[in-house]
Amino acid sequence: MPPQNDPSNVAAAFSIPFTRYLAVDGSVEEELPDFAHDPAALIPLYRAMVLTRIFDEKAIALQRTGRLGTFPSSLGQEAVGVGAASAMLPEDVLLPSFREQSAQFWRGVTMKEVFLYWGGDERGSNFEGPREDFPVSIPVASHFPHAAGVALAFKLRDEKRAAVCIGGDGATSKGDFYEGLNIAAVWSVPAVFLINDNQWAISVPRQKQTAAQTLAQKAIAAGMPGEQVDGNDVIAVRDAVARALKRARSGNGPTLIEALTYRLTDHTTADDAHRYRSDEEVSQRWKEEPVSRLRNYLVSQDAWNKKDEEQLLSVCKEEVEKSADEYLATEPEPVSEIFDYLFKELPDDLRAQREFAIARIGGNEHD
Amino acid sequence: MxxxxxxxxxxxxxxxxxxxxxxxxxxxxxxxxxxxxxxxxxxxxxxxxxxxxxxxxxxxxxxxxxxxxxxxxxxxxxxxxxxxxxxxxxxxxxxxxxxxxxxxxxxxxxxxxxxxxxxxxxxxxxxxxxxxxxxxxxxxxxxxxxxxxxxxxxxxxxxxxxxxxxxxxxxxxxxxxxxxxxxVEDTGNAIALDKCQLLRAGRDITLVSWGAMIVETLQAAETLSTEGIEAEVIDVATLKPLDAATILNSVEKTGRCAVIHEAPYTSGFGAEIAARLAEYGLTNLLAPVRRVTGYDVTMPLPKLEHYYMPTAARVVAAARESMEFS
CATH class of the missing domain: 3.40.50.970 (Thiamin diphosphate (ThDP)-binding fold, Pyr/PP domains)
Incomplete structure (x- = not known):
């Protein structure tokens, strides 16, 4: 063994920076980045997080009353998606995992569309807003290589656009996570990979997911910068993603960002987190959650008051209710639609099955 | 050329x-x-x-x-x-x-x-x-x-x-x-997908195959021809979506069919073709559909590989058995 303490024997050395601007109580820890100097500029971020929280509550209520399918709440993680999406340009492409509705809403995916998707209707992924954004990826980490492909397309066309891919802490244990990062770095494509590290992959805690000290350091193996941010500080998330996007757009390749947050509720409506973690742990983590943190900061800057809060809650609830009503009033598609988007043109061999499927419901397509 | x-x-x-x-x-x-x-x-x-x-x-x-x-x-x-x-x-x-x-x-x-x-x-x-x-x-x-x-x-x-x-x-x-x-000329002319290719016309039995096994299948058809058995040879070409009509029409004429593939027997694509014939062409069949395939074994290494590969002789034997069935 060569001596370990001799610096000349170190082949390479790395460190993982950590960024946080707002302390848990909303006080300022570090000098804020430019975009956050005016507290009023942070209000849209606050609003987006609150809206997502109310949307999630409504989605769970709809699921509990049999009007929505299994649903993954993002309670406590709203800052990750809002921070990332607010740093993006409209022409960028988002490739989200299944718990990033806060990012999708910012990008222009409608609440009705997200309700439709989790309500079991494919039209929910036919976004009217961001036409090139990917639908959510359910198979964990399988979309990381897609982000490299999308980013390569931008690079080949010499466009100043970037792909932003979001996955969970569990995703970092998968081969396709690393394979996607690796090729993105080899080809130096404009991609940003963001890990929403919410500490729990269903019942498996972060410590059992990997022995690595940080998830961000997995970037080092792929040959790209990795950094960690407080994922409950929306300013830190937006700042890190904005810096990574700038890097990507300047032709300097991809970045991996690990956003430390916490899943304050069940994995999905089909899960019961009480089976595997204590109430004490969860109530401890409530003290760090992103919405009250930013609110405390805004209040401390006289940029927000009780009346603003009441007004915002009322407006958000109204919007969510309106979207839920639109979703609930949406007629299901006819059975023909399960065939008609499989290929550009229906192959002859499927024609008979399509005709059979229509005939067996007696021509009443909504049976 | x-x-x-x-x-x-x-x-x-x-x-x-x-x-x-x-x-x-x-x-x-x-x-x-x-x-x-x-x-x-x-x-x-x-x-x-x-x-x-x-x-x-x-x-x-x-x-x-x-x-x-x-x-x-x-x-x-x-x-x-x-x-x-x-x-x-x-x-x-x-x-x-x-x-x-x-x-x-x-x-x-x-x-x-x-x-x-x-x-x-x-x-x-x-x-x-x-x-x-x-x-x-x-x-x-x-x-x-x-x-x-x-x-x-x-x-x-x-x-x-x-x-x-x-x-x-x-x-x-x-x-x-x-x-x-x-x-092969660089004409830029594509061959339509989703269509079987009729490689040899025949009246007595339909041999259905694809890929490299087309070589053995055509050889078998020549051998059978010397015995007075005229085989129709269909190259499936696009397995999915399947052009079942071409196969069904051929078997309507010949009444007999063998499917030849190198892949293992169980759940090989030959099973799909046999099932289509059973479902939509049963009354045209004069003999059970035969399958000439690899075995349901781990692909052998080169020393034993030749035992695994279906041969023209196996195709000929299957066709003869089909012709003798009554």
Missing amino acids: TERTLVEAITLALARTMDENEKVLVVGEDVGIDGGVFRATAGLINRFGKDRVRDTPVSETVIAGISVGLAAQGFRPVGEVQFMGFIYPVIDQLLNHASRLRTRTRGRITCPMVIRAPYGGGIHAPEHHSESMEALFTHIPGLRVVIPSSPARAYGLLLAAIRDPDPVVFLEPKRIYRSIKEE
């Missing part, structure tokens, strides 16, 4: 489509300066440059995964997987993403990509290099599975596959990559 091998016809079709459409890219392991382990991409990097002919790291997931991303952005990636034994990670991407993007976004995002891979035994290759697992892909909705059986058909079908607006798995019978030569 130029005689070409099957692998040369593949190269020709790749070059043709790259020339006519700048969105066509080739990605895979060693596809660049090396021209691919079978030289299917030989010379493409010199002609089209390294942006469009891209060596990937050793990651089949990446070959398929970046193709999904590129295709979603309007490119037409053609991914090469070196051997079928390494294609299984690709199934994740094909099944979970490529084949369903159009459906799940209701046409908003589409996936016009091709995955090419050589398959099949008979060339004394190492372990994991000789399997015929085409049936796995035929079970995936939204995916086309295309297998050529000659240089000319390889050229025409690959043109069609790359021009197709949806994902295609294009499996190349590597046993006949270089063993057959035929006239």
